[in-house]
Amino acid sequence: MARLVVKSGPRAGETIDLVDEAVLGREDADVTIADPEISRRHASIRPRESGVEIEDLGSKNGTWVAGVRIANVTVVTQGGTLLQVGETEIEIDLETPAPEADATRVRQRPPEQATTSVRAAPEDRAAPATRPAAPVAQAVAVAPFGAFRPPEPRRRRGAATRLWLPSVVSFAAIGGTAAALVIYFAER
Numbered sequence: 001m002a003r004l005v006v007k008s009g010p011r012a013g014e015t016i017d018l019v020d021e022a023v024l025g026r027e028d029a030d031v032t033i034a035d036p037e038i039s040r041r042h043a044s045i046r047p048r049e050s051g052v053e054i055e056d057l058g059s060k061n062g063t064w065v066a067g068v069r070i071a072n073v074t075v076v077t078q079g080g081t082l083l084q085v086g087e088t089e090i091e092i093d094l095e096t097p098a099p100e101a102d103a104t105r106v107r108q109r110p111p112e113q114a115t116t117s118v119r120a121a122p123e124d125r126a127a128p129a130t131r132p133a134a135p136v137a138q139a140v141a142v143a144p145f146g147a148f149r150p151p152e153p154r155r156r157r158g159a160a161t162r163l164w165l166p167s168v169v170s171f172a173a174i175g176g177t178a179a180a181l182v183i184y185f186a187e188r
Contacts, residue, residue: 002047002094009088010034021046023057024085037061037086051077051094061086069152 002018011033016022022030025041039059046053055073056063064084065074076083079094 002052002092004031004045004083005091005093006033007082007089007091009086011088015093018045018047018052025057033085033088035086035088038088042085043083045083048075051075052092054083059085 004016004018006012006014006016016031022045023041024031024033024038024043024045026033026035026038027040029041039057039061041057042059043057043063044055046055053073053075054063054065054070056070062069064070065076066081076092076094079092081092083090083092
């Protein structure tokens with residue numbers, strides 16, 4: 001069973017058992033967090049045999065897993081991974097099943113890999129396959145704590161980028177005033 005341990009934010013110190021799919025959000029969600037930086041329905045978390053799947057539900061501020069903003073369904077396979085929604089940090093605690101008592105297996109330790117992988121969302125088996133399945137991809141390597149990470153560029157959305165008519169009217173008024181002054185002083 002997976003658990004969510006809230007490390008910071010309004011619900012800091014709480015532990016939430018993840019039995020089935022849960023939606024995190026500010027309101028109308030399975031797990032409600034009173035954080036103004038979280039969208040109404042921010043992210044979805046689904047337990048799986050290998051870990052948990054996390055999906056951003058089109059939130060404004062994004063969902064961050066291990067310091068990387070996710071755009072697709074992300075699978076977390078190792079406990080201790082940090083999930084950040086708004087100003088709230090949540091640690092994903094995955095319980096590993098106890099090894100069988102009658103069998104002892106010794107194997108080589110696998111090479112170190114990223115703990116988070118990105119893959120396409122599972123398709124409904126009843127629906128006909130209309131698009132090819134996306135290959136499993138490894139997530140971007142996470143920068144160590146304290147490393148510089150430039151902010152993501154933001155699209156400018158001010159009135160000046162969309163409204164050209166006020167600019168034209170302003171320049172026309174300035175030009176008309178200049179012409180009137182030239183005529184006034186020319187007649188003196």
